[in-house]
Amino acid sequence: MKIYLAGPDVFLPDAVEIGKRKAAICAGHGARGLYPLDNAIDLTAGDASLTIFKGNEAMMDAADAVIANLTPFRGPSADAGTVYELGYMAGRGKFCLAYSNDPAVYVERVRRFGAVTKSADVWTDKDGLTVEDFGLPDNLMMIHALDLHGAKLVAPRQAPADIWHDLTSFEACVVLAAGRAVGKTS
Amino acid sequence: MKIYLAGPDVFLPDAVEIGKRKAAICAGHGARGLYPLDNAIDLTAGDASLTIFKGNEAMMDAADAVIANLTPFRGPSADAGTVYELGYMAGRGKFCLAYSNDPAVYVERVRRFGAVTKSADVWTDKDGLTVEDFGLPDNLMMIHALDLHGAKLVAPRQAPADIWHDLTSFEACVVLAAGRAVGKTS
Numbered sequence: 001m002k003i004y005l006a007g008p009d010v011f012l013p014d015a016v017e018i019g020k021r022k023a024a025i026c027a028g029h030g031a032r033g034l035y036p037l038d039n040a041i042d043l044t045a046g047d048a049s050l051t052i053f054k055g056n057e058a059m060m061d062a063a064d065a066v067i068a069n070l071t072p073f074r075g076p077s078a079d080a081g082t083v084y085e086l087g088y089m090a091g092r093g094k095f096c097l098a099y100s101n102d103p104a105v106y107v108e109r110v111r112r113f114g115a116v117t118k119s120a121d122v123w124t125d126k127d128g129l130t131v132e133d134f135g136l137p138d139n140l141m142m143i144h145a146l147d148l149h150g151a152k153l154v155a156p157r158q159a160p161a162d163i164w165h166d167l168t169s170f171e172a173c174v175v176l177a178a179g180r181a182v183g184k185t186s
Numbered sequence: 187m188k189i190y191l192a193g194p195d196v197f198l199p200d201a202v203e204i205g206k207r208k209a210a211i212c213a214g215h216g217a218r219g220l221y222p223l224d225n226a227i228d229l230t231a232g233d234a235s236l237t238i239f240k241g242n243e244a245m246m247d248a249a250d251a252v253i254a255n256l257t258p259f260r261g262p263s264a265d266a267g268t269v270y271e272l273g274y275m276a277g278r279g280k281f282c283l284a285y286s287n288d289p290a291v292y293v294e295r296v297r298r299f300g301a302v303t304k305s306a307d308v309w310t311d312k313d314g315l316t317v318e319d320f321g322l323p324d325n326l327m328m329i330h331a332l333d334l335h336g337a338k339l340v341a342p343r344q345a346p347a348d349i350w351h352d353l354t355s356f357e358a359c360v361v362l363a364a365g366r367a368v369g370k371t372s
Contacts, residue, residue: 012315013315083266083269088277090270
């Protein structure tokens with residue numbers, strides 16, 4: 001089973017190293033992890049970003065599954081690029097898995113960035129925009145996409161000390177993917 | 187042509203009204219806009235969020251195209267649910283269009299939420315995470331998905347006074363969609 005490793009991990013200072021750790025965990029469960037930074041890109045080229053896109057899309061097309069890191073990134077929600085990729089993989093009918101190292105529900109996440117208020121049973125943020133309140137950790141589209149196109153979001157009971165480097169929930173996703181691969185061939 | 191109307195517009199205080207305005211613009215160009223809030227949902231039901239998901243996915247499957255509102259939402263990037271939907275539509279091979287009422291490049295958007303610093307030609311944010319710097323307004327996955335699966339992101343030269351209610355760039359997307367529909371049948 002080939003698993004596309006989506007996540008803002010590529011923006012970490014040790015982005016290459018974390019990709020290697022994820023690939024090693026995949027290998028330990030008989031799967032192959034495909035990590036965006038495995039594509040060799042000349043970042044000084046004028047069309048570098050387009051080359052990255054094409055490389056990532058080709059990797060996704062080649063993969064059987066995606067494990068998306070939906071840990072909140074620069075706001076209450078997951079990284080936009082990662083979410084795009086989860087949507088793309090769902091649209092392509094691939095097996096969709098994801099984890100978040102932050103188990104907080106969405107209203108609590110939004111509250112970190114400014115007051116939220118409740119009126120007539122509806123939460124709104126500081127800009128007067130409605131805050132989804134279904135007891136889910138992020139926008140319902142991603143959470144239920146996992147329920148219907150893969151497996152339920154994996155999240156720890158409590159956020160680990162290092163939300164960007166703790167791979168416990170990631171490994172739980174790999175186990176789910178590997179189990180499905182076994183199921184398919186049996 | 188049926189166009190799925192994706193966007194955080196559903197979180198505006200006048201969410202129903204803006205959907206009607208968007209649908210009217212579509213109708214004015216011979217297209218039919220499908221807006222998430224057109225699905226009748228009992229928000230008090232225990233499975234309301236799953237019902238919303240299923241309704242939105244059915245609408246996307248029925249649509250020929252998507253117009254996503256990628257105006258930044260609760261952070262430097264677009265709304266996560268909208269981005270998921272754009273990815274899903276790209277994965278399904280639908281015609282992908284989007285607009286942003288904020289034309290600022292991504293580094294500038296991130297700067298609004300905290301200092302960004304440049305070292306060895308790489309921008310990092312206040313948490314030490316790399317900031318994409320390709321002169322694009324948002325994560326390259328969405329921007330180039332539009333380039334390759336539809337049409338270039340539509341954005342004004344300057345943000346309009348009311349970024350949530352100005353539909354000039356939205357209408358430009360409708361024109362692009364309608365033009366393609368004409369092209370397909372001629």
